[in-house]
Amino acid sequence: xxxxxxxxxxxxxxxxxxxxxxxxxxxxxxxxxxxxxxxxxxxxxxxxxxxxxxxxxxxxxxxxxxxxxxxxxxxxxxxxxxxxxxxxxxxxxxxxxxxxxxxxxxxxxxxxxxxxxxxxxxxxxxxxxxxxxxxxxxxxxxxxxxxxxxxxxxxxxxxxxxxxxxxxxxxxxxxxxxxxxxxxxxxxxxxxxxxxxxxxxxxxxxxxxxxxxxxxxxxxxxxxxxxxxxxxxxxxxxxxxxxxxxxxxxxxxxxxxxxxxxxxxxxxxxxxxxxxxxxxxxxxxxxxxxxxxxxxxxxxxxxxxxxxxxxxxxxxxxxxxxxxxxxxxxxxxxxxxxxxxxxxxxxxxxxxxxxxxxxxxxxxxxxxxxxxxxxxxxxxxxxxxxxxxxxxxxxxxxxxxxxxxxxxxxxxxxxxxxxxxxxxxxxxxxxxxxxxxxxxxxxxxxxxxxxxxxxxxxxxxxxxxxxxxxxxxxxxxxxxxxxxxxxxxxxxxxxxxxxxxx
Numbered sequence: 443x444x445x446x447x448x449x450x451x452x453x454x455x456x457x458x459x460x461x462x463x464x465x466x467x468x469x470x471x472x473x474x475x476x477x478x479x480x481x482x483x484x485x486x487x488x489x490x491x492x493x494x495x496x497x498x499x500x501x502x503x504x505x506x507x508x509x510x511x512x513x514x515x516x517x518x519x520x521x522x523x524x525x526x527x528x529x530x531x532x533x534x535x536x537x538x539x540x541x542x543x544x545x546x547x548x549x550x551x552x553x554x555x556x557x558x559x560x561x562x563x564x565x566x567x568x569x570x571x572x573x574x575x576x577x578x579x580x581x582x583x584x585x586x587x588x589x590x591x592x593x594x595x596x597x598x599x600x601x602x603x604x605x606x607x608x609x610x611x612x613x614x615x616x617x618x619x620x621x622x623x624x625x626x627x628x629x630x631x632x633x634x635x636x637x638x639x640x641x642x643x644x645x646x647x648x649x650x651x652x653x654x655x656x657x658x659x660x661x662x663x664x665x666x667x668x669x670x671x672x673x674x675x676x677x678x679x680x681x682x683x684x685x686x687x688x689x690x691x692x693x694x695x696x697x698x699x700x701x702x703x704x705x706x707x708x709x710x711x712x713x714x715x716x717x718x719x720x721x722x723x724x725x726x727x728x729x730x731x732x733x734x735x736x737x738x739x740x741x742x743x744x745x746x747x748x749x750x751x752x753x754x755x756x757x758x759x760x761x762x763x764x765x766x767x768x769x770x771x772x773x774x775x776x777x778x779x780x781x782x783x784x785x786x787x788x789x790x791x792x793x794x795x796x797x798x799x800x801x802x803x804x805x806x807x808x809x810x811x812x813x814x815x816x817x818x819x820x821x822x823x824x825x826x827x828x829x830x831x832x833x834x835x836x837x838x839x840x841x842x843x844x845x846x847x848x849x850x851x852x853x854x855x856x857x858x859x860x861x862x863x864x865x866x867x868x869x870x871x872x873x874x875x876x877x878x879x880x881x882x883x884x885x886x887x888x889x890x891x892x893x894x895x896x897x898x899x900x901x902x903x904x905x906x907x908x909x910x911x912x913x914x915x916x917x918x919x920x921x922x923x924x925x926x927x928x929x930x931x932x933x934x935x936x937x938x939x940x941x942x943x944x
Contacts, residue, residue, distance in 0.1 A: 451512035457504025464498035572597040582856035592764040600645045631856040642756040666775045669792035673785045676922045679901040706754040718875045734881040767858040770798035773845040782841035784834040809843045859942030868936045
């Protein structure tokens with residue numbers, strides 16, 4: 443095949459070389475990713491299907507561009523810019539050595555470029571890249587992730603997942619985020635839920651697949667300390683009705699919502715999905731569906747038609763699987779249970795919780811206030827602690843300062859109060875968003891608000907004298923004894939007292 447004369451120019455040669463190198467890199471990376479990465483490295487698509495093809499197209503585009511430039515040169519000067527092809531004589535030692543250096547250098551450069559590119563996308567997959575590149579912005583999420591059950595799961599496996607299409611979508615979103623960081627226009631705290639997060643069935647269910655829910659019930663023990671002089675320990679043993687395997691087609695309990703036989707859809711009245719005025723449940727086998735409307739704040743037919751309908755998945759309840767921040771009370775309970783804060787220090791639960799709950803301008807200010815607050819309290823009310831139990835007080839101070847550092851981030855205004863946790867109904871509405879007894883169908887059927895539908899209390903009370911029961915219905919919940927509380931809690935949801943703004 444005879445090449446058009448105008449192809450013989452330096453720019454077209456360079457374009458052909460770039461295109462050839464890019465094509466070689468695409469083939470090499472595709473084979474490497476298939477054999478080593480199993481074809482599922484989330485960022486492999488960036489190089490193989492987006493960046494390198496762009497380089498390939500750029501190289502190919504240089505070929506006709508060089509021809510245009512060469513045509514103008516020929517018209518202007520009447521001669522070609524370079525000979526048709528250089529004459530190569532490998533019998534000439536100088537040419538032979540030059541050709542050998544060029545070939546070997548090109549091969550080495552190709553493999554170094556490919557290896558460096560592969561290492562670059564491996565680096566961008568790391569938790570350090572996601573959490574530390576924009577340190578102030580992502581610090582809360584990174585710190586929480588490192589303390590979570592998913593600490594060994596990379597950020598990209600949930601936020602991007604495998605394949606080039608979702609990677610491309612995430613990078614489009616990331617471009618806006620980079621701009622926000624550079625211009626210091628990002629919100630504080632980062633708003634949730636993420637509108638462009640990949641569906642849970644394509645990420646979470648790679649490990650937590652519905653067919654793997656084998657347990658019908660799981661025992662959970664909640665341990666806390668009361669805000670009294672003795673810091674009384676109060677335990678609650680719960681049998682959580684998980685629901686068993688979906689394979690049988692009839693699982694109940696909590697995971698009934700994700701049973702393939704059921705499709706639950708809802709409309710949220712707010713961006714945080716904390717107010718749910720409309721729910722539709724569909725039996726996927728028969729196609730029959732029931733709509734439930736809030737009797738307190740119902741939506742009109744026009745509003746229902748105009749608002750987006752979301753299909754419920756794992757993240758509607760487990761919305762903080764890797765980025766949970768402890769409330770002040772929970773943080774203190776954890777420290778006391780671990781022995782980092784001595785439970786025998788009088789009133790330590792109440793005092794420590796109040797210190798963690800206060801607002802501070804910075805972490806340094808919080809640490810100083812915690813140290814001074816503990817010493818001032820005990821100097822005024824229990825001076826013997828300063829003299830006789832100074833070591834225990836020092837340990838408590840360090841533990842509370844550490845708890846603040848991993849749960850509160852003043853620079854980003856990030857803490858438990860900023861991020862609702864829907865797995866429960868204690869500090870945030872969670873389950874009660876729908877199971878409040880106020881969502882009814884047209885024929886009067888109400889979404890259940892029975893506590894025993896999700897859990898059964900088998901034991902509760904102090905460690906020394908717990909109340910136990912073998913009754914299948916379990917025990918009626920007993921609120922821990924707190925001064926002046928009496929029975930007011932029986933007629934109100936937990937969030938009335940335990941929510942951040944209560």
